[in-house]
Amino acid sequence: xxxxxxxxxxxxxxxxxxxxxxxxxxxxxxxxxxxxxxxxxxxxxxxxxxxxxxxxxxxxxxxxxxxxxxxxxxxxxxxxxxxxxxxxxxxxxxxxxxxxxxxxxxxxxxxxxxxxxxxxxxxxxxxxxxxxxxxxxxxxxxxxxxxxxxxxxxxxxxxxxxxxxxxxxxxxxxxxxxxxxxxxxxxxxxxxxxxxxxxxxxxxxxxxxxxxxxxxxxxxxxxxxxxxxxxxxxxxxxxxxxxxxxxxxxxxxxxxxxxxxx
Amino acid sequence: xxxxxxxxxxxxxxxxxxxxxxxxxxxxxxxxxxxxxxxxxxxxxxxxxxxxxxxxxxxxxxxxxxxxxxxxxxxxxxxxxxxxxxxxxxxxxxxxxxxxxxxxxxxxxxxxxxxxxxxxxxxxxxxxxxxxxxxxxxxxxxxxxxxxxxxxxxxxxxxxxxxxxxxxxxxxxxxxxxxxxxxxxxxxxxxxxxxxxxxxxxxxxxxxxxxxxxxxxxxxxxxxxxxxxxxxxxxxxxxxxxxxxxxxxxxxxxxxxxxxxx
Numbered sequence: 001x002x003x004x005x006x007x008x009x010x011x012x013x014x015x016x017x018x019x020x021x022x023x024x025x026x027x028x029x030x031x032x033x034x035x036x037x038x039x040x041x042x043x044x045x046x047x048x049x050x051x052x053x054x055x056x057x058x059x060x061x062x063x064x065x066x067x068x069x070x071x072x073x074x075x076x077x078x079x080x081x082x083x084x085x086x087x088x089x090x091x092x093x094x095x096x097x098x099x100x101x102x103x104x105x106x107x108x109x110x111x112x113x114x115x116x117x118x119x120x121x122x123x124x125x126x127x128x129x130x131x132x133x134x135x136x137x138x139x140x141x142x143x144x145x146x147x148x149x150x151x152x153x154x155x156x157x158x159x160x161x162x163x164x165x166x167x168x169x170x171x172x173x174x175x176x177x178x179x180x181x182x183x184x185x186x187x188x189x190x191x192x193x194x195x196x197x198x199x200x201x202x203x204x205x206x207x208x209x210x211x212x213x214x215x216x217x218x219x220x221x222x223x224x225x226x227x228x229x230x231x232x233x234x235x236x237x238x239x240x241x242x243x244x245x246x247x248x249x250x251x252x253x254x255x256x257x258x259x260x261x262x
Numbered sequence: 263x264x265x266x267x268x269x270x271x272x273x274x275x276x277x278x279x280x281x282x283x284x285x286x287x288x289x290x291x292x293x294x295x296x297x298x299x300x301x302x303x304x305x306x307x308x309x310x311x312x313x314x315x316x317x318x319x320x321x322x323x324x325x326x327x328x329x330x331x332x333x334x335x336x337x338x339x340x341x342x343x344x345x346x347x348x349x350x351x352x353x354x355x356x357x358x359x360x361x362x363x364x365x366x367x368x369x370x371x372x373x374x375x376x377x378x379x380x381x382x383x384x385x386x387x388x389x390x391x392x393x394x395x396x397x398x399x400x401x402x403x404x405x406x407x408x409x410x411x412x413x414x415x416x417x418x419x420x421x422x423x424x425x426x427x428x429x430x431x432x433x434x435x436x437x438x439x440x441x442x443x444x445x446x447x448x449x450x451x452x453x454x455x456x457x458x459x460x461x462x463x464x465x466x467x468x469x470x471x472x473x474x475x476x477x478x479x480x481x482x483x484x485x486x487x488x489x490x491x492x493x494x495x496x497x498x499x500x501x502x503x504x505x506x507x508x509x510x511x512x513x514x515x516x517x518x519x520x521x522x523x524x
Contacts, residue, residue: 008347012349012351015349016349016351016352016355019325019351019352019355020355020358020359022321023318023321023322023355023356023359024359026317026318026321027314027317027318027359030310030313030314030317031310031314034295034298034310034313035307035310037303037306038303038306038307074345074346074347250303251303251306
């Protein structure tokens, strides 16, 4: 999309949103790495994958932040395009890597007895399809083109949401009480977060004009990414902690000490 | 606020304060991560959260430091605004993330038997309200606007302080003797530190003129942040160490296991 002239308030909202995302992704990374000792070894891979997701997003948000600052200059009290194009592809490259990983962490924490590998492969293929078909619409200035590619991209999008919703729902019965509440929240967070992406994508189609559309798209994606990555990952940590406890595992060696002494 | 012309002494006081904050946040992060093995597993999440707080603040103080340097140029022996706006939002985005986490670490270290989750949620909601309503006053050049938003923001501020003061006080009776002294200090540090924020915020209302107000606000916030984050976190570490000892846990439990097995 061509960049419109922005008021300082509009420019700074997007700019500070990007900076917030950098901080949130970095903090998420530290949290997931530092929490590994709090969960049983069986759940540590899920935390590792969560850490990879936010590490990749941390890198991309640094680039997006710098790219945004370079795309504008302050002139006569307004932010006008500097001529340096803003690179939308950072987001799509980020999603290409992180969405399959996000789906993997969700499947891993459920510890399905069988079929986990196949499900990760099917969901990842759908994710790649969704992202690759969404991109041509994102970079087009034409509303009809955006709508066309957006619609195509929605098919794998709905497939992923449907499979995860059903699978997470199916696993509910087998979970201990405390875990059930958290998995239910994970399912709702997934639906709420993923719902923001198509709304942000369709901002120009929904009648937002130039400046409003750019602000809506960029802040919408930023909010959705913060919910879908560090927040989603934190829920995965809490589920892993509760499941570790339900499995009879404890981070304390106090029990081992007592057993050894007895 | 519009930036005033500053003397070299005024500019450098703020500049060196920001640099001190970067060093203090970074050192705090290392201390909290390296101290994890010194406390029982039950208290490690409180230390992890303390580490996240200072990591987030480390990032923001780097940005604030660079932003301050870019906002001024030395001309004829005085520091005059360069035209690059100084971004006050970094502080507010920082607080948006770190204040709920600070409240979480205080509640976590108390190890309340029940109601901890609900209390963290209520305090965090009040913190977001406090920060979001404070911001419009911070960026306004008008004293009346600053006073209005400052007053609104004070309501959740007092609610948070009151709840924490009462809860920390209520937990005193249940604590072992050595911990009681530390929790009492934590309570006093909380009150003293949090008291600095509104004073700094109100500097322009309290009669400080342009240059004096900017220096008072920036150094006030910096001092308050250093006390509220690394110092507050260090007290949390000492409380966790004493409580671990009182629980009968020792960092050499691993040794005990080995000895018992032999």
